[in-house]
Amino acid sequence: MKFLTYSFNGLKSLGCIINQSSIVNISKASNETLPNNLNDYLRDFQSNNISLKKIINSNSIDVTNLNDVNIETLIQPNSFRDFYAFRQHVQAGRKSRGLDMIPEYDEFPVFYFSNHNSMIGSGKIELFNKQIDKLDFELEIGLIISKNGRNIKAKDAYKYVAGFTILNDWSSRKIQMKEMKLNLGPAKGKDFATSIGPYLVTLDELQDRMVGNIEELRYDLPMKAFLNNKLISSDNFKNISWLFSDMIERASYGVDLVPGDLIGSGTCATGCLLEINQTNKQNLWLKDGDTIRLSIDKLGILENNVTCIDL
Numbered sequence: 001m002k003f004l005t006y007s008f009n010g011l012k013s014l015g016c017i018i019n020q021s022s023i024v025n026i027s028k029a030s031n032e033t034l035p036n037n038l039n040d041y042l043r044d045f046q047s048n049n050i051s052l053k054k055i056i057n058s059n060s061i062d063v064t065n066l067n068d069v070n071i072e073t074l075i076q077p078n079s080f081r082d083f084y085a086f087r088q089h090v091q092a093g094r095k096s097r098g099l100d101m102i103p104e105y106d107e108f109p110v111f112y113f114s115n116h117n118s119m120i121g122s123g124k125i126e127l128f129n130k131q132i133d134k135l136d137f138e139l140e141i142g143l144i145i146s147k148n149g150r151n152i153k154a155k156d157a158y159k160y161v162a163g164f165t166i167l168n169d170w171s172s173r174k175i176q177m178k179e180m181k182l183n184l185g186p187a188k189g190k191d192f193a194t195s196i197g198p199y200l201v202t203l204d205e206l207q208d209r210m211v212g213n214i215e216e217l218r219y220d221l222p223m224k225a226f227l228n229n230k231l232i233s234s235d236n237f238k239n240i241s242w243l244f245s246d247m248i249e250r251a252s253y254g255v256d257l258v259p260g261d262l263i264g265s266g267t268c269a270t271g272c273l274l275e276i277n278q279t280n281k282q283n284l285w286l287k288d289g290d291t292i293r294l295s296i297d298k299l300g301i302l303e304n305n306v307t308c309i310d311l
Contacts, residue, residue, distance in 0.1 A: 001053075002016065002199045002200070002201050003017075003074075003163075003199060003200040003289055004016075004198055004221070005071070005074050005075070006071050006072055007072055008068065008070070012072055013025050013026070013027060014026045014036050015040060017066065019102060021067070022065065022066070023063060023065070023069060024055075024063055029052075029055050029056075029061045029269075030051065033051070034051060036074045038260075038261075039076060042146050042259035043210045043259050045146040045147065046146070046190075059095075059233065064276055071197065072076050072167060073121040073297070074119075074121060074163045076119060076260075077262035078258055078259075079118065079136065079262050080119075081111040081264065082111055082114050082169055082263075083247050083260070083264060084111070084242075085109060085242040087101075087241035087242075087265055088241075089266070089268060089271060092275050092278065106305060109247050109276070112185045114190055114264075115192075116262065119195075119196050119302075120193055120196075121198060121302075124305050124307050125170070125193055125195070125247065126307045127192065127306065127309070128308070128309060129310065130172070130175065131192055132238040132286070132288065132308045133172065133174040133179070135174035135287070136273045136274055137171075137273070137286065138168060138292070139225045139233055139270055141166070141268075142167070142263075143163075143244050143262070144161070144164075144200055144256050144261070145160055145161065145248075145261040146160060146162035147261055148251055148257070149256070149257050150254070150257070152257065153214060153249060153307065154215070154243070154248070157245035157248035157249060158211040158245065162200060162202065162206075163203055163297060164202045164299055165197055165199060166256060166295075166302040167302075168194065168195035168266075169194055169264060170190065170292055171190050171274070171286070172189045172190070172192070174307065175190075176188075176189025178284050180290070182196070195286065195294075195302055196302070198301070199299065199300050205298060209298065217244075218237060218238045218240055218243060219246065220236065221237040221239065222234070223236060223271070223297075225293070225294050226293040227286075229291075229293075232269060232273075233272075233276070234270050235268035238246040239269065240268075244249040244263065250285065251263060273285055273286070286306050287306065288306060289307075290306045291303060291305045292306070
């Protein structure tokens with residue numbers, strides 16, 4: 001199933017896409033028995049999906065064309081953990097600075113918490129002048145949790161997964177580079193915005209792209225980034241080093257994960273200007289008026305236009 005948050009005729013709703021371009025208004029189709037936002041829907045995700053599939057299969061529902069709606073921010077997560085799961089990205093960045101690969105990288109997947117209240121969808125992203133100084137994108141995959149869990153084992157991790165989405169972890173590199181000298185990780189360099197969406201795509205939609213068994217599960221999904229319509233980044237989800245099952249085990253150790261928690265993969269190989277600049281010995285950053293389009297097979301397209309405003 002493919003979920004989205006959208007507005008139509010001034011009303012914001014939770015929808016499900018059928019037949020590629022038709023949207024079912026979930027609350028309306030269920031006579032308001034199913035929730036009208038993704039956060040509430042996730043709290044009883046499996047049961048709600050069963051009910052929704054019965055409604056869709058009834059063939060007596062009204063639909064709206066995808067081209068006639070405005071796609072809104074997918075979800076306001078309860079929390080946002082962003083990992084560092086693509087080894088090639090980490091290795092390339094360290095090599096360009098004359099550093100060997102840090103051995104601790106292979107011991108456990110590491111993450112930082114970012115601002116779950118700064119989520120945006122496709123469209124304009126308005127930033128202040130200090131934020132736009134050495135502004136960067138980061139091409140990532142986002143995973144959304146669907147069930148409460150603590151101390152989840154990797155072999156059971158996907159029982160707690162609602163699905164995947166596209167994620168852009170915006171980074172103000174000038175701020176980030178200075179603050180990380182204090183060894184507390186990125187904060188103001190990243191807390192101002194994270195783009196997410198446009199869809200939450202459930203695991204059943206991706207079965208034909210599965211690689212490996214449940215213990216080593218990854219997906220064959222090409223990932224691309226375009227700057228002003230020029231391809232600048234290309235990788236594949238299957239190249240991920242730390243699996244999402246490992247990330248979930250790490251994140252849930254001694255703490256609760258709850259429906260609506262967001263987990264980011266971290267940047268894929270070549271998935272940001274910082275890595276591209278370091279590799280190619282250039283100094284290219286995003287500027288006012290630039291458009292970044294992120295594309296992941298089966299997950300859709302997430303596009304933002306950068307706009308600088310004075311402060």
